[in-house]
Amino acid sequence: GGAGRVAAGLCCCSASRASPHCTVAPQQQPPAPTPDMKSYLWARYKEAKKVTKDLVPSIMSNLLNPDAVFTNNEMSLSDIEIYGFDYDYTLVFYSKHLHTLIYNAARDLLINEHRYPAEIRKYDYDPSFAIRGLHYDVHRALLMKIDAFHYIQLGTVYRGLSVVPDEEVIAMYDGSHVPLEQMSDFYGKSSHGKTMTQFMDIFSLPEMTLLSCVNEYFLKNNIDYEPVHLYKDVKDSIRDVHIKGIMYRAIEADIEKYICYAEQTRAVLGKLADHGKKLFLITNSPSSFVDKGMKFIVGQDWRDLFDVVIVQADKPNFFNDKRRPFRKVNERGVLLWDKIHKLQKGQIYKQGNLYEFLKLTGWRGSKVLYFGDHIYSDLADLTLKHGWRTGAIIPELQSEIKIMNTEQYIQTMTWLQTLTGLLEHMQVYQDPDSQMILQEWKKERKEMREMTRNFFNSQFGGLFRTDQNPTYFLRRLSRFADIYMASLSCLLNYDPNYTFYPRRTPLQHELPTWSDQLCTGTFRIPFLQEMVQNK
Numbered sequence: 434g435g436a437g438r439v440a441a442g443l444c445c446c447s448a449s450r451a452s453p454h455c456t457v458a459p460q461q462q463p464p465a466p467t468p469d470m471k472s473y474l475w476a477r478y479k480e481a482k483k484v485t486k487d488l489v490p491s492i493m494s495n496l497l498n499p500d501a502v503f504t505n506n507e508m509s510l511s512d513i514e515i516y517g518f519d520y521d522y523t524l525v526f527y528s529k530h531l532h533t534l535i536y537n538a539a540r541d542l543l544i545n546e547h548r549y550p551a552e553i554r555k556y557d558y559d560p561s562f563a564i565r566g567l568h569y570d571v572h573r574a575l576l577m578k579i580d581a582f583h584y585i586q587l588g589t590v591y592r593g594l595s596v597v598p599d600e601e602v603i604a605m606y607d608g609s610h611v612p613l614e615q616m617s618d619f620y621g622k623s624s625h626g627k628t629m630t631q632f633m634d635i636f637s638l639p640e641m642t643l644l645s646c647v648n649e650y651f652l653k654n655n656i657d658y659e660p661v662h663l664y665k666d667v668k669d670s671i672r673d674v675h676i677k678g679i680m681y682r683a684i685e686a687d688i689e690k691y692i693c694y695a696e697q698t699r700a701v702l703g704k705l706a707d708h709g710k711k712l713f714l715i716t717n718s719p720s721s722f723v724d725k726g727m728k729f730i731v732g733q734d735w736r737d738l739f740d741v742v743i744v745q746a747d748k749p750n751f752f753n754d755k756r757r758p759f760r761k762v763n764e765r766g767v768l769l770w771d772k773i774h775k776l777q778k779g780q781i782y783k784q785g786n787l788y789e790f791l792k793l794t795g796w797r798g799s800k801v802l803y804f805g806d807h808i809y810s811d812l813a814d815l816t817l818k819h820g821w822r823t824g825a826i827i828p829e830l831q832s833e834i835k836i837m838n839t840e841q842y843i844q845t846m847t848w849l850q851t852l853t854g855l856l857e858h859m860q861v862y863q864d865p866d867s868q869m870i871l872q873e874w875k876k877e878r879k880e881m882r883e884m885t886r887n888f889f890n891s892q893f894g895g896l897f898r899t900d901q902n903p904t905y906f907l908r909r910l911s912r913f914a915d916i917y918m919a920s921l922s923c924l925l926n927y928d929p930n931y932t933f934y935p936r937r938t939p940l941q942h943e944l945p946t947w948s949d950q951l952c953t954g955t956f957r958i959p960f961l962q963e964m965v966q967n968k
Contacts, residue, residue, distance in 0.1 A: 470866045474859060478874070485851045492843050499834040502923050502933060506915040508802075508822055509932040515796045516705055519748075519805035520716035522635050523826045523921065525726050528693040531684070533558045536639035538679045539670040546673075547666045549647065552654075556646035562594075563641040564893045565829065566906030568616075568629045573605065574648050574660035576641060578893045579629075581908035583616060585609040586899040588883065591892065593649030630664075631905070634807050635828070640671045681722040688729050697922035699731045702738045708929045711796070713741035715751065715803075717810075720744045720762045720781050741776045741794065745783045748807075752787045752814035759785035759793075787819065804921065808906075812913045825914035826921065829896045834919075836888050836895075845888075849881045 518524050536558035543549040568579045575597065578589040587609055590597040603609060615628045632641050644667050651658045674680050684691045705712060716723060723744055727735040736742065743751075744762070759773040762781040776782060776793050791797055797820070804824040805811025815821040836842055856874055859867070886894035897907045910917060916933055918924070 470862060470864055471870065474862075474867060474870045477859070478855065481851050481855055482848070485848050486844075488847055489840065489844050492847065493840060496838040497834050499831045499838075499919060500923050500926060502916050502918045502927060503830075504916050504933040504935040505911050507932070507934055508915045509930070510802075510927070511930040511932070512800060513710070513802045513822065514800040515711045515713065515802070517713045517715060517801060517803035517821075518921075519803075519807070519811050519826075520714060520718050520723055520726070522806040522828065523804050523811075524698050524714070525730055526693055526828065526920065527684075527691050529560055531680070531691050532560060532639045534683055534691075535636065535671065535674050535680060536643055538674045539639065539643055539667065542670040542673055543643075543647070543666060547670065549666070550650065553647055553650050556650065558639060558642055560638070561890065562645065562892060563632075563638055564890050564896055565635060565638065566631065566633060566896055566904055567641060567893060568611075568631050568905070569641070569644065569664070570628055571630060571661055571664045572628050574644075574663065576645055578899060579611060579616075579905045580899040580902040581905055582902060583611045583613070583905070584899070584902070585611060586894070588886070589893045589899075591645060593652045594645055595649070595652075596892070633809055633906070633909075636671075636675075640667060643667050643671070678719075681719060685722060685725050688725065692726060692729060697920075697925060701921045701924050702731065704925065705929070706738050710929075711740045712738055713743070713794075713796075714739055715743045715746050715748065717746055717748055718744060720783065721766055724781075736779050736781075740778050741790075742781045743783070743785060743790070744781060747784065749810045749814055751785065752818070754786045755788045757784050757786050759783070759789060787814075791819075802915075808909050808913050813909075816913050816915070822915045823913060825910055825917040826919070827896070827910070827917050828919055830917070830919040833889060833895055833897070842885070842888055845881060845885055849878065849885065852878050852881070 521527075540553060540556075544551050544553065563576070564578075566578075567576055569576050574592060576591045578586045580586060585602060585606065587599040587602060588596065590602045611629065632638075644664065647663060647667065648660075650656075651663075702712060714723075723742075731738070743759070747754075747757075759776070759782045761769040761771065761773060762783050763769060768783060773782065773785075773793070776790070799820055799822055802822040802824060803812070803815055804826055806826045806828075808825060812823040812825060816823045852874060856871060856878065859871060862868075862871075882900045886900075889895035897904055903911070
C-alpha cells in the first residue's frame, strides 16, 4: 500500500497508477474533532506528503514501456492465422510536414473555391493546438473534450482559439453533460439531428485547427456567420485535399519528406510471413500512391508479402455494403471489367465489399486480426459484426507514456491521488476550521489537475483521460480494439504464439490490495526494464 493508506492511515488504496481510487466506507458517526483541528489536519497532510515522496523512487523503478502492446481483451497470437492492415498511419507513418500541407491546401480551397476572406492566410498550422478524439458542437462552433460518461471537461471548451469560461459552458448546456441525442453517431459524425461530431482520424488534426482558426478570424473581426456552413465548408475542403489528389501528389513527389519511421514495417511483415501467416491490405488510399509508398518502406517486392491487396475500399462502407463488386487494377492503374472469381496474390483490387471478400477468401472469425488507426472506420464493424480480432495503432502512446515516465509526472500524480484520499476521508469534519483547510486542499487539487493536463497538451490534456475519468476516445478504444500499441513495430517484441492478458483492474467495489500486489514487479504490467532485459 502507499498513497491511499497515507491519506487516512486506514485505507487500503495503493499509489499505483494502475489502481482506481478506493472509496472509504462512510462512518455512522463522524469522529469527534480534536481540540486543535488545524494542527491535526496539517499533521496528516505533512505525513502524507512525506510518505508519498518516499514512494516515488519505487514507482520510478517500474516505468512503463512505450513499445509494449496493451490489452483490452485476452488474445493469443497462436490462434491468429491471417493478419490484415490499413495503410495510412498503420503500415506507414507521416512526418509533421504532412499536416501542414493538408492545412495549407484546405485553407487555400476555402479562399479560392468557397470565397472565404484571404486574411485567414495569416493563421498558420499549429501542431500543438488540438488532440485526436475531441468533439465539435457544429451549431455552437465549440471544440471540446468529453469523457466516457458524456461529461464535458471544463476548461477544455474552445471557441476559436480562446477557452470558453466554465460558467458560460454550464449555462449553454444546463450543466456539463451532453445528452445522448446530441452526441455524435456510431461513426462519430453529426447526423440525424445530432449536433456533435467527433474527430477520431489522425488526418483530422489539421481540420480541427483550421475550423478553430477561421472561427477565430470571424470572432475577432465581428463578422456574422453561420457555424453549420463553416463546418461543412472546412469538412469539404479537407475532403477535397484527399479526393482531388493534392495530398497524394505532394507525397509521391517528395516521399522522403513526408514518410517517416516505417523502417521496421518490413521486419514485422517478414516475421509474420516467415511463420506462415497470411497477410492482406485494405485501404482507402489509391493504388499508385500505396504502391510507391510500400516500395519506399518495404521494397520493390512488397506485393510478394501480401496474399490480398485492396485499395480505395471506401471504409467503413466496405464493411457494410453488400453490392459493390471488386475490380482488378492492372500495372498501369487501369480498371479491368472482368468478373472476379478469386482474389489472387500479387494483384491489386479496388472497391468491393467485405461480404464478397469473406466469400472469396473464407477468412472468417477470430482467426483474423486486423490493424488500423481509425477506431470507427477500421475496427468497429469488424469486431461487432464479423467477429474479427482487432488491433488499434495509436501513435500518441509513445509521447504520452514517455511523459508518464517522468519523475515530475509521477510525483504530481502520486500526490494528487493521495490528496484526493485525504479529502475523501477528512470531509467528515464539518467544523469551520476543518472546512477552511479542506477548501485549501480542494483548491490545490484543482490546480494540480490543471498541471497534469498541461503535461500533455496545454489546451486539452492527454488523449486517454479527462481529469479522472477515461475519455470518450478511450471508451471506444476499449470497446472496439482487443489490443493497442504505438506502432506495428511493437509486435517485434513478442513471440508469434504470445498470449496477451489484460490486467485485472479492480472495480470500484473490489478491494485493490491483492490485485496491486500481483501487478507489481514484472507481472502483468509491461514495464520498461522488463522489455529491455528480454531483448
